[in-house]
Amino acid sequence: MAKGDDALAKKKNKDRRKKMRKEGSSVSARVASIIAAKKRRISGRRSMCQGMCFSLPSPDDPFNDRNGKLEFQTKKSKKKPLARKNEKAFVKGKMKGTENEKAMSVGSENKKSLISNNNSGTGQEKAEVQMNGKVGRGRQRQARENVDCPSKFLMYSLNEIEKALRHEGNEEEEDESLFVSPWGVEFLKCYSTGKDILESSGTSCTTEQIAWIVSMAADIIVRREEEDLSVPTPSFLFLVPSQEEAAKVRLVCKPLKALGIHAVSIHPGSSIDHQIQGLASCEPEFLVSTPDRLLELVSLKAIDISGVSFMAVDGVESLYNGGCLNALKSIRQSISGNLRTVVFNNFLSGACVPVLQNLLLGSICRLSIDQSIPSQSACIVQTIHLCTSEEERLLKSIQVLDHACDSLLCSQPLKVLYVVGNDNNSFNLVKMLEINGYTVSVESNRNISDDDDSLDTNTKMKPVVSVINLEHISSTNLAFYETVILPNFVPSIDNYVQVLTRMARHSINGNLHSFLTKEDAPIARSLTGILEQCGQAVPRDLKKLASHIIRP
Numbered sequence: 001m002a003k004g005d006d007a008l009a010k011k012k013n014k015d016r017r018k019k020m021r022k023e024g025s026s027v028s029a030r031v032a033s034i035i036a037a038k039k040r041r042i043s044g045r046r047s048m049c050q051g052m053c054f055s056l057p058s059p060d061d062p063f064n065d066r067n068g069k070l071e072f073q074t075k076k077s078k079k080k081p082l083a084r085k086n087e088k089a090f091v092k093g094k095m096k097g098t099e100n101e102k103a104m105s106v107g108s109e110n111k112k113s114l115i116s117n118n119n120s121g122t123g124q125e126k127a128e129v130q131m132n133g134k135v136g137r138g139r140q141r142q143a144r145e146n147v148d149c150p151s152k153f154l155m156y157s158l159n160e161i162e163k164a165l166r167h168e169g170n171e172e173e174e175d176e177s178l179f180v181s182p183w184g185v186e187f188l189k190c191y192s193t194g195k196d197i198l199e200s201s202g203t204s205c206t207t208e209q210i211a212w213i214v215s216m217a218a219d220i221i222v223r224r225e226e227e228d229l230s231v232p233t234p235s236f237l238f239l240v241p242s243q244e245e246a247a248k249v250r251l252v253c254k255p256l257k258a259l260g261i262h263a264v265s266i267h268p269g270s271s272i273d274h275q276i277q278g279l280a281s282c283e284p285e286f287l288v289s290t291p292d293r294l295l296e297l298v299s300l301k302a303i304d305i306s307g308v309s310f311m312a313v314d315g316v317e318s319l320y321n322g323g324c325l326n327a328l329k330s331i332r333q334s335i336s337g338n339l340r341t342v343v344f345n346n347f348l349s350g351a352c353v354p355v356l357q358n359l360l361l362g363s364i365c366r367l368s369i370d371q372s373i374p375s376q377s378a379c380i381v382q383t384i385h386l387c388t389s390e391e392e393r394l395l396k397s398i399q400v401l402d403h404a405c406d407s408l409l410c411s412q413p414l415k416v417l418y419v420v421g422n423d424n425n426s427f428n429l430v431k432m433l434e435i436n437g438y439t440v441s442v443e444s445n446r447n448i449s450d451d452d453d454s455l456d457t458n459t460k461m462k463p464v465v466s467v468i469n470l471e472h473i474s475s476t477n478l479a480f481y482e483t484v485i486l487p488n489f490v491p492s493i494d495n496y497v498q499v500l501t502r503m504a505r506h507s508i509n510g511n512l513h514s515f516l517t518k519e520d521a522p523i524a525r526s527l528t529g530i531l532e533q534c535g536q537a538v539p540r541d542l543k544k545l546a547s548h549i550i551r552p
Contacts, residue, residue: 021035150188150219151219151222151223153218153219153222154215154216154218154219155179157214157215157218157219157256157259158178158179158211158212158215159179160255160256160258160259161178161211161214161215161252161255161256162177162178162179162211163255164254164255165207165211165252168251178208178211178212181208181212182369183208183209183212183367183369184208184212186367186369187209187212187213187216187367190365190366190367191216191340193365195362195363195364195365195506196340196341196342196343196359196360196361196362196363196364196365197340197341197342197343197364197365197366197367198343198345198356198360198364198365198366198367198378198379198508199342199343199344199345199367199368200345200366200367200368200370200375200376200378200379201344201346201368201369201370201375202345202346202370202372202374202375202378203344203346204245204314204315204344204346205312205314205344207248207252209344210248210249210252211252213238213312213342214236214238214249214252214253214256214263214286216310217235217236217286217310218256218259218261218285220235220236220309220310221235221236221261221285231285232304232306232307232308232309233283233284233285233307234264234284234285234286234287234303234305234307234308235285235286235307235308235309235310236285236286236287236308236309236310236311236312237287237289237294237305237308237310237311237312237335238286238287238288238289238311238312238314239289239290239291239294239311239312239313239314239319239328239331240267240288240289240290240314240315241290241314241315241318241319241322241324242267242290242315242318243267243268243269243290245314245315246265246266246267246288246289246290247265249265249288249314250263250265250288253286253288256286261285261286262282262283262284262285262286263284263285263286263287263288264278264279264282264284264286264287264288265288265289266287266288266289266290266293266294266297267289267290267293268290268292268293272293272296272297272300275293275297275302276297276300276302279297279302279303280302287303287305287308291319291324291327291328291331292324292327294327294331295327295330295331298331298334305331305334305335306334306335306336306337307336307337308335308339309337309338309339309340310339310340310341311335311339311340311341311342312341312342312343312344313328313341313342313343313344313359314344315344315346316343316344316345316346316347316352316355316356317346317347317352319355320347320351320352320355325354325355325358328355328358328359329358332358332359341359341360343356343359343360345378345379352378352379353379353381353508353509356379356508357508357509360508363506363507364506364507364508365506366378366505366506373497373500373501373530373533373534374533374534374535376500376501377500377501377534379504379508379509379510380500380503380504380510380511380512381510381511381512381536382500382512382514382530382531382534382536383400383511383512383513383514384514384516384527384531384538384539384542385400385513385514385515385516386515386516386517386539386541386542386545387515387516387517388517389517390425390517393425393487393488393515393517394425394428394429394432394487396515397418397429397485397487397513397515398432398433398436400485400513401416401433401438401465401483401485402436404416404483404511405462405463413463414463414482414483415463415466415480415481415482415483416463416464416465416466416481416482416483416484416485417465417466417467417468417478417481417483417484417485417503418433418465418466418467418468418484418485418487419468419469419470419473419484419485419486419490419499420467420468420469420470420487420488421469421470421488422469422470422471423488425487425488426467426469426488429467429487430442430467433465433467437462438462438463438464438465439462439463439464439465440464440465440466440467441464441465441466441467442467442468466481470490470491470495473495473498473499474498478499478502478503478505479502479503479504479505479506480505480506481503481504482503482504482507482509482510482511483510483511483513484499484503484511484512484513485513485515486499486512486513486514486515487515488515489514489515489516489520489523492523493523493526493527493530496514496523496527496530497530499512500512500530514527516542516545518545520545521545521546524542524545524546525546527542527546528542528543528546
């Protein structure tokens with residue numbers, strides 16, 4: 001069938017248009033714009049200036065929300081890493097990651113000490129946690145407290161307390177910051193050992209020391225919150241001897257209220273009914289109290305202190321003179337579970353030992369930046385025995401050892417050390433000890449520790465007795481010996497002071513026995529001065545021996 005004229009004309013026009021597209025220069029601007037608009041209309045795209053803009057859906061925009069506009073991808077900024085758990089602040093029971101960086105302005109010297117503290121004494125616990133992935137939460141928390149100390153929240157708490165004290169004008173030394181405190185660094189080292197702490201400087205706690213202790217107590221609460229562990233109320237207990245001391249501690253704890261940690265002070269200056277109502281209406285994390293009033297409230301079941309995990313005791317001498325020994329013992333028995341205790345011992349006499357035995361159980365860590373003899377020898381009972389002959393010396397030294405082994409105060413194997421000279425009496429002493437059933441260790445340079453298996457004995461057996469020569473005192477670790485016996489008194493008073501200040505570093509049951517004869521009269525006067533300086537009883541015979549040497 002032949003094509004019509006219309007079909008031919010259509011084909012002709014089509015060929016013409018193709019030719020015009022190839023020859024763009026022969027097309028006017030108006031025609032070119034029409035052709036471009038037609039192309040856009042066919043493809044479904046319109047220019048921005050046209051009112052009837054539309055676009056077709058696409059896989060990237062199936063609902064045509066962008067109207068055909070391209071989405072330009074901007075460069076994404078890197079997200080800041082989340083703060084670690086111990087860097088968060090505790091506010092009203094919740095955690096906030098924003099903190100004041102000023103709290104970390106610690107002196108460079110103390111920073112090095114703190115870092116070295118974090119890496120010391122904790123390798124065994126870290127290895128135990130890594131080797132056994134199913135270690136309990138309590139053991140993990142204990143290991144973490146030792147490793148991560150000090151945390152940023154502890155520093156933040158110190159910063160808040162320091163700002164409040166400076167604002168009130170109550171800081172004892174305004175020129176020194178709490179962060180560069182030498183006592184604070186030593187406190188962190190002692191706390192990282194996991195033992196109870198005996199502060200033996202011989203004074204009551206200062207504002208600086210209170211700030212460090214309450215900041216550590218607040219940090220313990222935050223750590224438990226982070227690990228989803230229950231925090232009992234109260235969790236921290238601070239025992240003080242008087243109302244004035246309670247107000248002093250309460251003033252330091254006041255800035256922590258903004259962090260969600262509430263402290264309550266209990267003392268005889270307020271009626272007990274008012275205190276019962278106050279305790280019923282709030283659940284304080286910190287409790288500052290005198291022993292007698294606290295024991296009275298516990299007996300009335302107005303407060304439960306069984307969940308206390310951290311306790312500080314100040315003013316041991318005042319508590320002893322006030323007859324609070326039984327109250328302290330009852331309070332300690334009312335607390336169940338693991339308890340960390342810090343005791344400020346300002347009572348350097350030997351009479352403080354029964355008080356501390358009710359508060360500090362097991363091995364302790366001594367804390368004192370005072371290097372004086374009374375401070376370093378606190379809680380060590382010095383006993384002087386005067387003899388008439390060398391044979392009496394040996395016999396009495398064996399009797400002292402027998403009495404120490406039979407004493408009920410020795411709840412764990414006794415660690416005994418004999419310091420002897422280079423004479424025949426030393427050989428006789430070793431023979432007498434073996435005859436009396438004691439195992440004698442005569443190693444000249446022997447260092448022991450708490451977990452030394454050679455000293456672990458059955459309760460029915462006698463302990464191992466170490467015997468060293470006087471020449472090896474400087475190279476021997478005396479820290480773990482609770483009982484040291486000098487059957488032949490040392491030739492110099494400096495040797496005596498060296499033994500006194502280095503023995504029983506981890507116990508409050510230290511005993512130093514010295515046996516003297518008339519031949520030791522030249523050092524009797526110096527020995528009397530040391531006993532008086534340490535608050536120890538001076539025997540009458542020793543005074544006579546000292547007065548005899550100074551006669552013309």
